[in-house]
Amino acid sequence: MSRTAHKLLTGSGATADSGDDDFNLVTTLLPANGSNAAQNSTFIDSSDNNLTVTPGTEAPAQGTFSPFSKDVGKWSVEFDGSSNLLWTSGHFQFGTGDYTVECFVFFTGNDSTSGGIFQLSSGNNDGSSPAMALRDTTGLTIYTSSGQKITGNNNTFAMGVWYHLAFVRQSNVVRVYKDGALVTWNDGSTSAADTTNITSTAMNVGRYYSDSYRLKGYISNFRVNKGTAVYTGAFTKPTAPLTDITNTKLIACSTNNHLFERSSINMAITNTYGTAKTKPFSPFKNDAEYDPAVHGGSFLFGQNANSSLSVSHASLFDFGTADYCIEAWLYPTQTSYSNSWAMWASTIGVNQYWAYTNGGGNQAAAGFSSYPAGGYSGANWHQATSYVWNHIVFQNTGGYENWYKNGTRIYNVQNNPNHGSSATGMMFGRANHYASYFYYGGYMSDVRVITGTNYNPYSNAASLTVPTAPLTKTSYTRLLLNGTNAAIKDVSGSNNIRTLDNAQLDTAIKKFGTASMRFDNTNDYLTLPQTEFKPFGMGDFTIECFVYFDTVTSSGIFQLSNGYLNSTTRGPAAGCSSTTGKWGIYRGTTWDEPVSSQVPSTNTWYHMALVRNSGTVKLYIDGAVMVSATDTTNYTDTYFVIGGWYSTGYLMHGRIDEFRITHKARYTSTFDVPTEAFPNI
Template structure:
């Protein structure tokens, strides 16, 4: 992404994901300056007051990291004088009470020690490319592969990354349902083969994002993905997608896993019960969670089922439906994943489905949220826990002719 040094920056809304306390964390990115400005060109910042702030910048031509909690903290200054129009990888790492600065994989400025918590900045937005304490110290140049992690990724010299960071390690299935004809592609980190059945097809006449979606006619159209350990959710997980019913909504399945008539999972709309997620294991409904919801005809709706610990949530259009449910189990089924029907040739979906995502190991939402405003993709900002955060102030993307690799 390109920043002009005047009024460009990214603002990521305050989140407890940035409240590392006294724990480990890493801030890293690639940067390329285009001027020799001697002032502070800010890369990362979070600001409460002059004695309570955190920032990584370029000062007098060298990287500098600064953190204070009530006036106590660390300052680390690099030793490399940065050349103009040259890419550098920079990382700040905290491991225990030790703080380190790395430039192109080499530690600079020595170990610094502080036991202070960074939670003095709780509630403050995270700025990228600008100083959150005011309008000064904007970064002029390019930033790429910006990442915030809740772990100490490096504690000694390392070889800098030679490829893009993966978009989201928790995403096990990601169907944008773009392209053409009947080719369905999984864009997750480890893609699965998706098979179209019946007349299931990519349709450009209706879509939420990306110029196309999956069309299902309600009389035999569906997608299948073979059984995988990725569908077994022993802990937190999230299933979500966008759906648009063709005309008056009828009972239909969005996503299901089917082993046999006595063992299945289903996420669906039921004209009697509303939005529903059910687990049928060994011929017994061990979980049948449903909440009142009436979708509109010919309207896109975002739907999600989430488990956090043993607590289950249903969401429609970003709003939690009713109360939570509690169930600690989850069957490890030996059956394919189905999109558009339950797996036994019933409850076919009639309409369009877009942005199907299955996430394992993460409860993406546990309270009302703003629904996505664009398709899921490789993130401009890869955040700790690899969750997606809303960018409050977007800027121009990096030009295609200016790349790290």
């Protein structure tokens, strides 16, 4: 299968021939394939009613980030240096026996900021073992009963690379393995005696020693095995998600909700500190290309009065006293409430809503709530958790209201709600009755509304089975919003792309497949969601695409900054100079362009790649180096624009095809221009 065929099959779910061995490091890939003039702001109802879906004046960003973006086991948790997770259980009391603690870790800070990986302790300034961290002057650092062991500051870890680390005690001897190889400490040893009788029950992930040593980076597949030294010598680095082998007590940081883990113990998390975030990013790529029916989609609401979706109908949503079920997946990105509430669903024409709240500090009035019945589930943990996917169900059966969060029933009361017959539609993202507050901020996927006696999809048991695939229509489905109608889709499953003004697909001029992305230099550009962008930190990266100019001067191709087109000279960014017309880049806040007159022609396709490799950034045009400069910037910005830079006065006039971001230096010297579309898996 050719790469061009790959592009034409985007969305088919087909498995690639050889594919991209580094696709797990791809965090954006826009093949730009579809119908002429298509954008991301057309929304569809997949029920048989096929209702017209109307966005607010700030249309929610529609895209491929969903509860099913990645296969199970192929997620991670992002730690920002101020967050960590804590499990408390007797399963961590290893005594004097064998054990293994392992995970994959991706550092984004630097040696001094990457910090703690784990520690079996919850104290501050506590050197208890086992524990592991990456630190500035000591390198990889562990605690055992023999004290601290360090590798020293020998640069054995690069930023922006997935490493597998395993801390193993076998017969009272501790060894650590990095990517399957035994670690040598700075004293020349490869092991440490450890006879500790471990009685602690608190496993901290993303933290070590104290709150000052928290991780900046990602952890995936954190596994704890009690009673077995899983590795007793050099081994091949795992190439698939870790599994529930004998004596496994925890497999965390690997699903669409980091509050849950995958071992048979099914251990509940004790607490979260700061804002740890579940991310569709891991050492492993999916088994198949993006397929809307398999991987789903979502909408990103901006927590304001203008960010909403609504449908209208004179009678479909007149629930009266009938049975009904309103459900959705929510991934809140809001860090604070709009007046203590997030009213994510409501009716139009009459004040009725389905929501969650912090109760204004009153736990008895916190959790899920609906109106007109007006009940509260009454617990803080019932609120939809930020930065994880929450499956939310409000179901009324025979007057009994049953509410579920992630499969657990949190409310079961006979309220006999009467919703009357005055509803003229439904609204999502905010309550239609409250225009000035109570907004929802975050992602929403698989919104489904069902009503009709005996047609509710779930029994009213104490628990329900959480869906493992995108929802489909069933009998009496009144509305189904899957969020899969984006035209400019990110097939890496990481982003919901916002198409501003008239940014759209163009089938007349394209490099590969059926279309490219067209920008007319008048308010047209794309944005990646700030909440989901994965910072480059100190790591390597490649930002590349095919670009075609209608006009050259002042054409920005892309920019990463601390705001969208906020008049800041900041990078990484690439485009053409407003004065010379030459290719140019920003690295950090410094501008670079070729010494010779390298001005692109109009009406010509070019391959452009901006690559950072071990502290050197290069701009390649058609495989040749145009700019080379030192770049050790710690890139922490998360506002990414495609089709412009600096401000709306420097927008692209032309087309872009096959836009890809990879957390790796794909090109390190002159190369041949790709002749096929990039693999989608």
